[in-house]
Amino acid sequence: MPYTDYSVMDFVMDERFQRWVLHPEPSDHSFWNQWLSQHPEKKAAIEEAARLLLLQQYPIAPWPAHRMQKVKENIQQSPPDAVPSASQKFSIKHSYRVAAAVLILAAAVMVFRYKSIQTTTYQTAYGQTKAFSLPDSSSVLLNANSSLRYSRHWNTDKPREVWLEGEAFFKVRKWHTPAQQTDASAPVKFIVHVEGLDVEVMGTEFNVQYRHSTVQVVLNEGKIDVKVEDGERVVMRPGDMLQYSLETNQLVHQQVDTDKQTSWRNHLLVFDNQTLAEVGRVIEDYYGVQVVFSHAALAQEKITGTLPSDNLEVILQSLETIYQIRIDQQKEKIIMDK
Amino acid sequence: MKPASDPEETWEKMYTLYGPVLYNYGSKLTTQLDWVEDCIQDLFTELWEKKDRLEDIRYGKAYLIKSFRRKLVHKIQTDQQQKAHYHSSELQFHITFSFESSWIEREKQKEQESQLQKALSLLSHRQREAIFLKFYENHSYDEVADIMKIEKSAVYTLIYKAMTQLREVVKKTLIPSQIVLTIFMMFSAIPFSG
Numbered sequence: 001m002p003y004t005d006y007s008v009m010d011f012v013m014d015e016r017f018q019r020w021v022l023h024p025e026p027s028d029h030s031f032w033n034q035w036l037s038q039h040p041e042k043k044a045a046i047e048e049a050a051r052l053l054l055l056q057q058y059p060i061a062p063w064p065a066h067r068m069q070k071v072k073e074n075i076q077q078s079p080p081d082a083v084p085s086a087s088q089k090f091s092i093k094h095s096y097r098v099a100a101a102v103l104i105l106a107a108a109v110m111v112f113r114y115k116s117i118q119t120t121t122y123q124t125a126y127g128q129t130k131a132f133s134l135p136d137s138s139s140v141l142l143n144a145n146s147s148l149r150y151s152r153h154w155n156t157d158k159p160r161e162v163w164l165e166g167e168a169f170f171k172v173r174k175w176h177t178p179a180q181q182t183d184a185s186a187p188v189k190f191i192v193h194v195e196g197l198d199v200e201v202m203g204t205e206f207n208v209q210y211r212h213s214t215v216q217v218v219l220n221e222g223k224i225d226v227k228v229e230d231g232e233r234v235v236m237r238p239g240d241m242l243q244y245s246l247e248t249n250q251l252v253h254q255q256v257d258t259d260k261q262t263s264w265r266n267h268l269l270v271f272d273n274q275t276l277a278e279v280g281r282v283i284e285d286y287y288g289v290q291v292v293f294s295h296a297a298l299a300q301e302k303i304t305g306t307l308p309s310d311n312l313e314v315i316l317q318s319l320e321t322i323y324q325i326r327i328d329q330q331k332e333k334i335i336m337d338k
Numbered sequence: 339m340k341p342a343s344d345p346e347e348t349w350e351k352m353y354t355l356y357g358p359v360l361y362n363y364g365s366k367l368t369t370q371l372d373w374v375e376d377c378i379q380d381l382f383t384e385l386w387e388k389k390d391r392l393e394d395i396r397y398g399k400a401y402l403i404k405s406f407r408r409k410l411v412h413k414i415q416t417d418q419q420q421k422a423h424y425h426s427s428e429l430q431f432h433i434t435f436s437f438e439s440s441w442i443e444r445e446k447q448k449e450q451e452s453q454l455q456k457a458l459s460l461l462s463h464r465q466r467e468a469i470f471l472k473f474y475e476n477h478s479y480d481e482v483a484d485i486m487k488i489e490k491s492a493v494y495t496l497i498y499k500a501m502t503q504l505r506e507v508v509k510k511t512l513i514p515s516q517i518v519l520t521i522f523m524m525f526s527a528i529p530f531s532g
Contacts, residue, residue, distance in 0.1 A: 061365035063358045068357055
């Protein structure tokens with residue numbers, strides 16, 4: 001049966017298809033990409049089949065290194081007919097040795113921990129997003145090619161502080177100092193430090209992006225206070241977007257559709273009458289590639305639509321089919337041509 | 339003729355590479371991890387004794403998994419017979435999905451994940467073992483048949499039915515990435531003006 005007659009389940013069961021999705025070799029990519037470009041009507045079936053296969057990840061039971069070493073010694077050091085059973089675990093003499101080793105290891109771990117106690121850093125690679133919680137159980141979604149650093153220990157007597165490069169969406173929980181004596185408890189500030197400005201909040205949902213010498217803050221919910229490096233303070237309300245250029249020190253404050261602005265959270269890129277040049281820049285930020293245009297006029301073409309953000313191949317193929325441009329990818333360089 | 343590489347080194351490489359694979363696999367078949375270690379030790383003792391011949395293509399991963407499984411299954415069944423657990427003489431195989439953390443609509447996500455875990459737990463032990471060997475350990479249908487000591491067509495059927503069942507649940511719960519797909523297919527083309 002030819003691939004054109006394949007159903008979702010036929011693809012799931014096909015060993016060549018499985019290999020491409022789960023353990024690809026370079027030749028698989030060229031084969032399937034070419035096939036897909038000739039049969040775009042099969043895209044939905046292929047995507048569904050791929051998702052079913054990609055679901056097949058199971059937690060690993062790691063073999064503890066000291067046990068692995070022990071079994072190896074059992075085999076290598078004993079005469080062949082006197083190999084002790086791995087389950088006859090330790091002699092007493094041996095267990096002293098193990099105890100000593102464990103102590104040394106524990107001490108080493110403590111020293112290591114102590115050294116790295118100051119800060120925690122989360123980083124994302126190109127094309128990857130990461131979700132995690134902060135010590136106050138606020139949550140962060142870090143966009144591709146970004147990093148967030150913060151102090152490992154947070155107290156209610158100091159503001160909560162994080163340092164951001166790239167882009168992240170924050171859901172900040174309100175935190176209060178414990179009520180002392182008669183005073184009512186005071187909320188603890190949460191501060192995002194980004195090049196050029198600080199975003200101060202109590203508990204809200206907002207997005208901060210710092211790329212290409214421009215900081216952009218989008219507020220979905222609540223109220224935030226932005227402190228620009230020159231001392232200016234701006235209060236933002238839900239639906240507000242603030243853009244600050246580090247080159248010109250210019251501040252733009254406007255109302256936007258916050259869902260569109262933060263659509264990357266749902267693995268979507270929403271473009272609303274934007275130029276191909278802007279689309280190209282977003283692709284560059286996400287995937288660490290360089291996007292060039294064969295002629296300047298093409299870069300100014302306007303685009304409206306929604307693209308998935310988590311698959312570069314799909315993005316490029318869609319742009320190709322729908323806007324009838326030719327896209328050529330040479331390693332880290334993407335050339336758009338008409 | 340000089341061997342291509344030092345036999346002890348070859349043995350060591352195999353042990354480092356496949357020891358953890360066997361341990362991981364064994365831990366799905368039994369909770370008795372000391373048995374798992376015993377069987378790895380038995381197998382690699384045999385290989386140590388014939389370490390001059392390890393370059394032989396015959397001693398690949400499928401061979402190791404198959405030999406290891408035979409040893410472990412024997413241990414499990416011997417134990418079951420001794421304890422007269424006739425009702426549980428079927429071989430067990432336990433796995434769960436490890437989902438990548440996903441942000442969107444966390445509550446709904448939890449729900450979908452638990453539905454999928456439930457669907458996985460409703461598969462038979464043999465179905466789970468077959469999809470594990472096929473998709474996670476990347477063995478061919480022939481190899482899976484050889485390892486599990488069943489016909490290739492039986493392997494195919496086990497996997498086909500398992501994946502069909504999982505697909506139904508995925509469809510029903512509609513994981514967010516599929517919403518993306520739907521939107522993606524709806525988006526409209528704006529013709530070029532220039």
